Amino acid sequence: MNPMPPNNVSSDVRMKGFASRKTVEEAIEWIDSQLPNFSNLPSEEVSLLESCGRILAADVVSSVNVPGFNRSMMDGFALRATETHGATPYNPLPFKISGGSFPGSPFSGTVFPGQAVCIMTGAPMPDGANAVLPVENTERQGDSLLAMGEVSAGKHVGSVGEDVQSGSTLLSARRTLRPQDIGVLSSIGCSQALVIRRPRVGILITGNELLPCGTAPRDYQITDANGPMLHSLVKRDGGQPVMPGLVPDDRESLLASMAAMSESADILLVSGGSSVGQDDHAPQLVATHGMLAIHGIAMRPSSPAGMGLFNNRLVFLLPGNPVSCLCAYDFFAGRAIRAFSGRNTEWPYRRVQAKLTRKLVSTVGRVDYARVKLIGNNAEPISISGASILTSTTSADGFVIIPSNSEGYAAETIIEVFLY
Amino acid sequence: MNPMPPNNVSSDVRMKGFASRKTVEEAIEWIDSQLPNFSNLPSEEVSLLESCGRILAADVVSSVNVPGFNRSMMDGFALRATETHGATPYNPLPFKISGGSFPGSPFSGTVFPGQAVCIMTGAPMPDGANAVLPVENTERQGDSLLAMGEVSAGKHVGSVGEDVQSGSTLLSARRTLRPQDIGVLSSIGCSQALVIRRPRVGILITGNELLPCGTAPRDYQITDANGPMLHSLVKRDGGQPVMPGLVPDDRESLLASMAAMSESADILLVSGGSSVGQDDHAPQLVATHGMLAIHGIAMRPSSPAGMGLFNNRLVFLLPGNPVSCLCAYDFFAGRAIRAFSGRNTEWPYRRVQAKLTRKLVSTVGRVDYARVKLIGNNAEPISISGASILTSTTSADGFVIIPSNSEGYAAETIIEVFLY
Numbered sequence: 001m002n003p004m005p006p007n008n009v010s011s012d013v014r015m016k017g018f019a020s021r022k023t024v025e026e027a028i029e030w031i032d033s034q035l036p037n038f039s040n041l042p043s044e045e046v047s048l049l050e051s052c053g054r055i056l057a058a059d060v061v062s063s064v065n066v067p068g069f070n071r072s073m074m075d076g077f078a079l080r081a082t083e084t085h086g087a088t089p090y091n092p093l094p095f096k097i098s099g100g101s102f103p104g105s106p107f108s109g110t111v112f113p114g115q116a117v118c119i120m121t122g123a124p125m126p127d128g129a130n131a132v133l134p135v136e137n138t139e140r141q142g143d144s145l146l147a148m149g150e151v152s153a154g155k156h157v158g159s160v161g162e163d164v165q166s167g168s169t170l171l172s173a174r175r176t177l178r179p180q181d182i183g184v185l186s187s188i189g190c191s192q193a194l195v196i197r198r199p200r201v202g203i204l205i206t207g208n209e210l211l212p213c214g215t216a217p218r219d220y221q222i223t224d225a226n227g228p229m230l231h232s233l234v235k236r237d238g239g240q241p242v243m244p245g246l247v248p249d250d251r252e253s254l255l256a257s258m259a260a261m262s263e264s265a266d267i268l269l270v271s272g273g274s275s276v277g278q279d280d281h282a283p284q285l286v287a288t289h290g291m292l293a294i295h296g297i298a299m300r301p302s303s304p305a306g307m308g309l310f311n312n313r314l315v316f317l318l319p320g321n322p323v324s325c326l327c328a329y330d331f332f333a334g335r336a337i338r339a340f341s342g343r344n345t346e347w348p349y350r351r352v353q354a355k356l357t358r359k360l361v362s363t364v365g366r367v368d369y370a371r372v373k374l375i376g377n378n379a380e381p382i383s384i385s386g387a388s389i390l391t392s393t394t395s396a397d398g399f400v401i402i403p404s405n406s407e408g409y410a411a412e413t414i415i416e417v418f419l420y
Numbered sequence: 421m422n423p424m425p426p427n428n429v430s431s432d433v434r435m436k437g438f439a440s441r442k443t444v445e446e447a448i449e450w451i452d453s454q455l456p457n458f459s460n461l462p463s464e465e466v467s468l469l470e471s472c473g474r475i476l477a478a479d480v481v482s483s484v485n486v487p488g489f490n491r492s493m494m495d496g497f498a499l500r501a502t503e504t505h506g507a508t509p510y511n512p513l514p515f516k517i518s519g520g521s522f523p524g525s526p527f528s529g530t531v532f533p534g535q536a537v538c539i540m541t542g543a544p545m546p547d548g549a550n551a552v553l554p555v556e557n558t559e560r561q562g563d564s565l566l567a568m569g570e571v572s573a574g575k576h577v578g579s580v581g582e583d584v585q586s587g588s589t590l591l592s593a594r595r596t597l598r599p600q601d602i603g604v605l606s607s608i609g610c611s612q613a614l615v616i617r618r619p620r621v622g623i624l625i626t627g628n629e630l631l632p633c634g635t636a637p638r639d640y641q642i643t644d645a646n647g648p649m650l651h652s653l654v655k656r657d658g659g660q661p662v663m664p665g666l667v668p669d670d671r672e673s674l675l676a677s678m679a680a681m682s683e684s685a686d687i688l689l690v691s692g693g694s695s696v697g698q699d700d701h702a703p704q705l706v707a708t709h710g711m712l713a714i715h716g717i718a719m720r721p722s723s724p725a726g727m728g729l730f731n732n733r734l735v736f737l738l739p740g741n742p743v744s745c746l747c748a749y750d751f752f753a754g755r756a757i758r759a760f761s762g763r764n765t766e767w768p769y770r771r772v773q774a775k776l777t778r779k780l781v782s783t784v785g786r787v788d789y790a791r792v793k794l795i796g797n798n799a800e801p802i803s804i805s806g807a808s809i810l811t812s813t814t815s816a817d818g819f820v821i822i823p824s825n826s827e828g829y830a831a832e833t834i835i836e837v838f839l840y
Contacts, residue, residue, distance in 0.1 A: 048633060048634075048648050049633075049648060049651050049652070049661075052652035052655060052656065053656075064636060064637055066637060066642060066643075067637070067642055068637050068638065068639070068640075068642070069639075069640050071808075073806065073808070102628070103627060103628055103629035104627070104628035104629030104630070104640060104641055105628060105629075105640075106640045120697075121741075122629060122740070122741075122808065123629075124640045158806065158808060162806075162808075162809060163808065163809045163810060163811050164811055170811070170814070171814065178652075178814070178840050179649050179650075179652035179653040179656060179746070180649055180742075180746055180810060180813040180814050180840070181814050182648045182649055182651070182652045183645035183646065183648055183649030183652075183742055183746075183810050184645060184810050184811055184814050185648070186633040186634075186643055186644060186645050186647070186648040186649075187637070187642065187643050187644075187645040187742075187810065188636075188637070188643070189634070189635060189636035189637060189643055190634075191633060191634030207523060207524070208522070208523055208524035208525060209523035209524030209525075209542060209543075210524070213468060213469075213606040213611060214468075214606075214609070214610075214611030215609060216484060216608075216609035217484055217486060217487070217488050217607070217608070217609060218488065219488070219489075220488075220489050220524060220525075220526045220544045221524055222486065222487055222488070222607065223606055223607050223608070223609055224606060224607075225603035225604060225606050225607040226603065227606070228468050228469060228602045228603055228605070228606040229599045229600055229602055229603030229606075230599075231469050231602070232469070232472035232598075232599035232602045232603075233599045235472060236472065236473075236599060241469075243469075277540075320542070321541075321542075322600075322603055322607075326599070326600055326603075386493065386578065386582070388491075388493070388542065388578065388582075388583065389582060389583045390583060390600060390603050390604050390607065391583050391584055391590070391604055393600040394590070394591065394598070394600050394601050394604050420598050420600070
């Protein structure tokens with residue numbers, strides 16, 4: 001931890017920079033080309049009460065009818081429809097009330113000619129009856145009923161399976177479960193749902209200047225922001241973060257951590273040391289022990305990002321600067337995690353149109369990620385552009401992407417803002 | 421559970437119907453009028469890693485600067501700016517490299533006149549130096565450096581507190597925590613966040629026809645859909661569901677359950693028995709032991725919904741029919757739960773414009789909640805309108821609200837769809 005002698009400074013190598021950078025599109029294409037290799041997403045059973053928002057792993061076919069019996073759709077009287085023919089308020093027809101049918105408590109007998117059974121909405125239809133005469137078309141005295149209207153056969157009767165038919169596909173694989181889906185699943189007797197397992201995402205944070213979350217920054221050290229941020233991003237995207245402590249910033253420790261993590265995790269994220277210096281171990285380790293597919297991307301921030309394969313896992317190399325880390329996560333790692341979790345790969349950010357209050361300058365050949373504040377329908381660029389200033393993303397309401405074929409946007413341009 | 425004798429059928433009372441119904445607007449006004457009485461939302465400390473998406477209970481003021489030291493913004497050489505004056509590629513000026521400063525590992529000496537310290541991005545600025553000359557403006561041989569460009573004082577130096585200033589308000593109360601907020605909170609040393617406690621929402625499910633979740637429906641019984649659905653809705657809206665088993669559908673059991681639940685829960689939901697029959701215990705209990713503010717609402721479905729106060733808790737009476745239950749939850753209970761959890765009270769549904777494929781008929785004086793399927797930009801009304809058919813809400817993509825002053829919409833009308 002002491003200053004190194006000048007002849008040994010690692011900057012000599014790092015300072016060479018990237019020989020060439022890939023475009024953002026090439027990086028995304030590479031990710032998408034890898035996804036089919038990981039498309040057999042594992043599934044798991046989870047309690048129905050914990051399954052809302054999860055992604056169904058398989059079609060759900062009901063093995064029961066809901067309801068399992070014919071039921072009344074009205075409060076009224078179950079009877080034989082033909083016996084009401086001709087009934088009007090001026091020609092009331094008499095019935096004898098022979099009992100009642102209530103939800104969960106059916107009438108156990110049969111409705112014979114001339115009889116009616118008082119019935120509640122949702123209650124089972126008694127044998128013999130084939131229609132329900134609504135209460136407002138009746139008059140009652142004790143067990144005598146006067147029908148003052150007609151009903152046709154089947155009227156006001158909900159039939160077996162009217163909600164769910166046995167054998168029908170109720171919900172399809174890849175559906176995101178909604179509250180009402182949970183209700184329907186419960187109604188057919190499920191207590192569990194088979195959902196896509198959340199991909200386990202190993203988060204390895206390196207950097208000799210870092211103190212672990214929960215420690216106040218002191219002296220010349222800063223407290224890790226990337227670990228907790230990535231943890232939250234992974235959860236947002238449907239992943240299961242696995243985050244051991246900070247990884248010492250040397251080749252052997254990082255290799256050991258990557259190897260151990262790749263045994264249990266589906267995807268690896270390495271934050272810090274992602275550039276081209278000799279202290280930037282992660283790209284070298286991926287290149288040596290796996291496959292470094294992309295390293296150096298024509299974007300700002302996040303240019304020193306990379307990705308590849310390590311022990312047959314997708315690995316994303318994220319810059320240590322927190323804004324770069326967030327941006328590289330959102331462009332690349334998040335896409336893969338959403339795919340692994342069965343979600344739409346697109347950004348989970350809502351988009352709004354807004355008018356730029358002042359120009360946003362970029363450079364052709366590079367994608368820019370510019371934070372903006374929304375004031376009504378105006379987007380005010382955040383003047384601090386440093387990739388180390390994470391508060392530029394907390395004071396911002398969202399960000400604007402300037403594509404690589406653009407030199408930026410003039411003031412007053414209507415642009416699309418992705419809302420954080 | 422046997423059919424009751426005809427002289428004792430509960431339908432006699434129920435069938436009277438509501439004497440008068442309140443409007444949806446009146447019900448919402450009543451909820452909003454109650455919210456100020458519950459505005460002191462309790463807070464709790466949660467682990468930072470569990471706090472994303474939660475609502476901050478208080479402003480966060482930093483007690484530290486981030487970074488706590490001046491740092492380099494470039495890879496290059498820390499030196500005294502005035503000593504570079506006049507340096508160009510044609511007039512290189514010599515410096516002696518006296519050491520290196522690396523992230524977390526500062527140069528411990530002082531940069532004296534004629535000296536430079538090799539420095540990496542993010543590394544602490546050494547004493548004596550006040551600027552960083554980028555590496556691309558230098559040439560180096562061993563410990564000899566040639567400066568081939570000028571820098572002014574402060575150039576490429578990030579100063580103490582440039583990300584976070586000690587004493588500044590970093591995040592404001594009522595903010596929904598984002599991943600980058602979690603990063604910033606970690607960077608100032610937090611391991612916990614003070615967030616609004618999730619309101620505890622007691623869910624009481626009644627209905628003699630019901631079997632508990634996890635049981636296959638059989639005979640004349642159906643399996644509870646409302647409990648698991650409400651559980652999911654409450655979680656979606658930031659509440660903490662508390663759901664004991666099914667409550668027996670008698671006055672004493674329900675009163676005892678409501679009383680017990682109201683000791684620990686912030687809000688009560690009672691599903692089933694919400695209408696005006698003598699077996700509809702919930703409204704009677706609220707009227708007798710608390711205050712029944714609203715009972716019967718001019719809407720379809722959900723007309724037999726109610727709300728009031730019980731043991732100083734807000735209580736919502738939700739119809740047992742599952743579509744009515746969902747709709748009444750969304751119109752009324754969800755609004756209160758979102759308010760209690762510190763969220764926006766509006767519906768969490770995304771809205772889109774769509775063209776009706778056929779007319780939607782309603783009645784003036786009543787709000788209608790109509791499920792629709794989206795096919796491209798067209799909204800196809802779901803033909804099944806029964807409040808008992810929960811699958812009408814799972815086959816639908818969203819719903820349309822027909823306000824009480826409308827008789828409905830003609831085919832081809834552009835309407836607003838709330839997406840489930």
